[in-house]
Amino acid sequence: MSSPADLLDIDSELSDSELATRDRVREFVDRRIRPNIARWFADAHFPQELVPELGELGLLGMHLTGYGCAGRSAVEYGLAIQELEAGDSGIRTFVSVQGSLAMSAIHKHGSEAQKQRWLPRMATGEVVGCFGLTEPGAGSDPASMTTRARFEPGSAGGEGGEWVLDGAKRWIGMASFADIAIIWAKVSEHQDDGSERDRVRGFIVPTSTPGFSAVPIEPKLSMRASVQCDITLEDVRVPPDALLPENPGLSGPFVCLDEARYGIVWGAVGAARDAFEDTLAYAQGREQFGTPIAGFQLTQAKLVDMALEITKAQLMALRLGRLKDAGRLEGYMISAGKLNNARIAIDVCREARTVLGGNGVTLDHSPMRHANNLESVRTYEGTDEVHTLVLGRHITGLAAFR
Numbered sequence: 001m002s003s004p005a006d007l008l009d010i011d012s013e014l015s016d017s018e019l020a021t022r023d024r025v026r027e028f029v030d031r032r033i034r035p036n037i038a039r040w041f042a043d044a045h046f047p048q049e050l051v052p053e054l055g056e057l058g059l060l061g062m063h064l065t066g067y068g069c070a071g072r073s074a075v076e077y078g079l080a081i082q083e084l085e086a087g088d089s090g091i092r093t094f095v096s097v098q099g100s101l102a103m104s105a106i107h108k109h110g111s112e113a114q115k116q117r118w119l120p121r122m123a124t125g126e127v128v129g130c131f132g133l134t135e136p137g138a139g140s141d142p143a144s145m146t147t148r149a150r151f152e153p154g155s156a157g158g159e160g161g162e163w164v165l166d167g168a169k170r171w172i173g174m175a176s177f178a179d180i181a182i183i184w185a186k187v188s189e190h191q192d193d194g195s196e197r198d199r200v201r202g203f204i205v206p207t208s209t210p211g212f213s214a215v216p217i218e219p220k221l222s223m224r225a226s227v228q229c230d231i232t233l234e235d236v237r238v239p240p241d242a243l244l245p246e247n248p249g250l251s252g253p254f255v256c257l258d259e260a261r262y263g264i265v266w267g268a269v270g271a272a273r274d275a276f277e278d279t280l281a282y283a284q285g286r287e288q289f290g291t292p293i294a295g296f297q298l299t300q301a302k303l304v305d306m307a308l309e310i311t312k313a314q315l316m317a318l319r320l321g322r323l324k325d326a327g328r329l330e331g332y333m334i335s336a337g338k339l340n341n342a343r344i345a346i347d348v349c350r351e352a353r354t355v356l357g358g359n360g361v362t363l364d365h366s367p368m369r370h371a372n373n374l375e376s377v378r379t380y381e382g383t384d385e386v387h388t389l390v391l392g393r394h395i396t397g398l399a400a401f402r
């Protein structure tokens with residue numbers, strides 16, 4: 001059924017198969033997430049039992065082809081992500097980290113053997129992955145990372161040898177229960193002119209490797225139904241085939257981030273829509289001064305502004321999805337969608353909270369929980385400011401950052 005926040009019948013732009021995907025995930029969210037999310041959020045609990053169920057629904061690596069992945073279109077992936085985030089951004093974040101970041105890294109940059117080994121089990125949820133790019137001192141500027149990897153050759157110059165990783169990562173989703181971590185590290189490479197140059201390379205690191213530790217960052221005021229960690233890497237030794245061979249350098253993690261950002265364009269609208277629908281229902285039932293508060297002009301102005309922003313954001317998501325499916329999506333367009341949709345979503349959720357009055361600050365209602373989650377959404381995968389700079393560079397031709 002169409003949401004009252006869909007003022008332009010955008011649903012009619014979706015195919016039967018797209019609508020079926022959306023409805024399947026919506027049903028899952030209604031059954032498995034909505035009844036429990038307030039408790040999970042209050043207890044700062046990520047429900048790991050959902051992982052195989054998300055795999056069974058085909059949501060892990062949903063947009064990837066082969067290796068047990070569902071191979072669905074960008075629009076179907078976006079619609080699924082949107083429904084998940086209508087449930088909670090924390091649950092959606094798990095799917096993004098697993099599929100758009102960890103699995104994408106292997107799918108885009110891995111060897112055939114690495115893909116065969118890891119992707120089918122990641123698609124079912126049997127193996128959980130995390131993606132370690134950010135560091136305590138390197139967030140918006142990942143080029144300044146200090147985690148390093150060096151290769152120690154085997155004895156007598158023969159076969160073997162191992163990579164040794166040292167460093168620290170921060171804010172790494174799922175790291176405390178993940179089975180493998182994609183770790184991005186600088187490697188010093190010998191150049192033809194005799195000099196040495198650093199290049200960012202990716203490694204598949206089993207989290208059981210000695211020297212790898214992950215500690216959840218607590219307490220958090222955002223994404224409470226999700227886990228982010230500090231990772232320490234101390235003399236972590238992995239075999240030569242842990243290296244992702246096809247990774248071109250720093251653009252390696254960036255192309256994975258683009259996948260995750262694309263998901264956020266859709267997901268943020270889901271959180272905003274859920275906050276709007278919760279608030280609309282409340283406003284229609286709650287009476288003050290002898291009339292439903294939805295009948296007051298000031299409340300209607302708020303609801304109308306919310307619905308307008310949600311409708312525009314949904315058009316943006318659908319346009320980006322169609323461009324992606326046509327192979328015409330550019331990086332700056334993803335920045336436009338991520339910046340706009342995360343920004344309007346947080347504004348919608350905050351405004352929705354005001355309509356709920358005092359009841360809006362409890363976990364009985366979703367807007368404040370969503371707004372808190374969206375503080376993270378507007379920060380990760382490039383902050384509002386970074387995407388503004390990307391768009392500024394696109395429009396002016398002048399980079400205000402490196």
Ligand SMILES: Cc1cc2nc3c(=O)[nH]c(=O)nc-3n(C[C@H](O)[C@H](O)[C@H](O)COP(=O)(O)OP(=O)(O)OC[C@H]3O[C@@H](n4cnc5c(N)ncnc54)[C@H](O)[C@@H]3O)c2cc1C
Pocket residue numbers: 097131132133134138139140141170171172173223228376379380381382383384385386389400401
């Ligand atoms: C819940 C959550 C989950 C996350 N999950 C992961 C994950 O799984 N893997 C991972 O690798 N990372 C993850 N991150 C990290 C996230 O990507 C970083 O937090 C983000 O890139 C910002 O980096 P920072 O926090 O170090 O902030 P900083 O880079 O220190 O930025 C602080 C402020 O300075 C501004 N700023 C920085 N540079 C400029 C500039 N040139 N011009 C103007 N303003 C600027 C920023 O926009 C921001 O407002 C996660 C973060 C959160 C909160």
